[in-house]
Each structure stands twice: as C-alpha cells, then as structure tokens.
Amino acid sequence: MNSESRQPIEDLRNEPTVFKPNWAFRQHRQWWAHRAVSFPWFFGCVYGLFFIWGVTHLFHPPTQEATAVKPWRNAQRVSSEALAKEDMLRRVSAKTPEGPRL
Secondary structure (H helix, E strand, O other): OOOOOOOOOOOHHHOOOOOOOOHHHHHHHHHHHOHHHHHHHHHHHHHHHHHHHHHHHHHOOOOHHHHOOOOHHHOOOOOHHHHHHHHHHHOOOOOOOOOOOO
C-alpha cells in the first residue's frame, strides 16, 4: 500500500448539528413565502388609511388650538420699515447689562 494514499478524516466534532426549526421559524418561512400577496395587502391598507385621514382633514381641518400654529389666514402684512424699527427697539447696547448678575 502506498504511504501517500489519502484517507478521509472522521471527526464527529466537525459534523454540523442537525437544525430542527421551531414553530416560529416555520411560521415565518410560510409568511415570507406568501410575501408576493401579503406585502401589497399590508401596504395597500396603510396607504388607504393615510388617504382616508387626509381626505377627512380636507373637509374637517384640525382646530387652531389642536395644532398650536397661527393659521396664515389670520396673518397681517408688516412693512419693512416697521420691522426695522422694531429691530432697533429690541437692540441692547453693550454698555448696559443684559440681565441681573448673580
């Protein structure tokens, strides 16, 4: 017999363990297999809910108190001169302290 002949190495520690999937794994595989049907249904329902929400807000907008934002309809035009004058009134000179020293 030749001394260079190859022999298979038999070591049971190198054998991979047998994987037995549990219920959750099998259920996930089953749902993932049906993703071509379930994804459009899921995202279609989400889109439909947002669409209904948007349409209801077109006809019944939220109140000003609910949004805490002053609507643009109540806004008034202000001239640039008035804005400049208001800005000059707010300025504090460097000589006066901005607040009490603690």
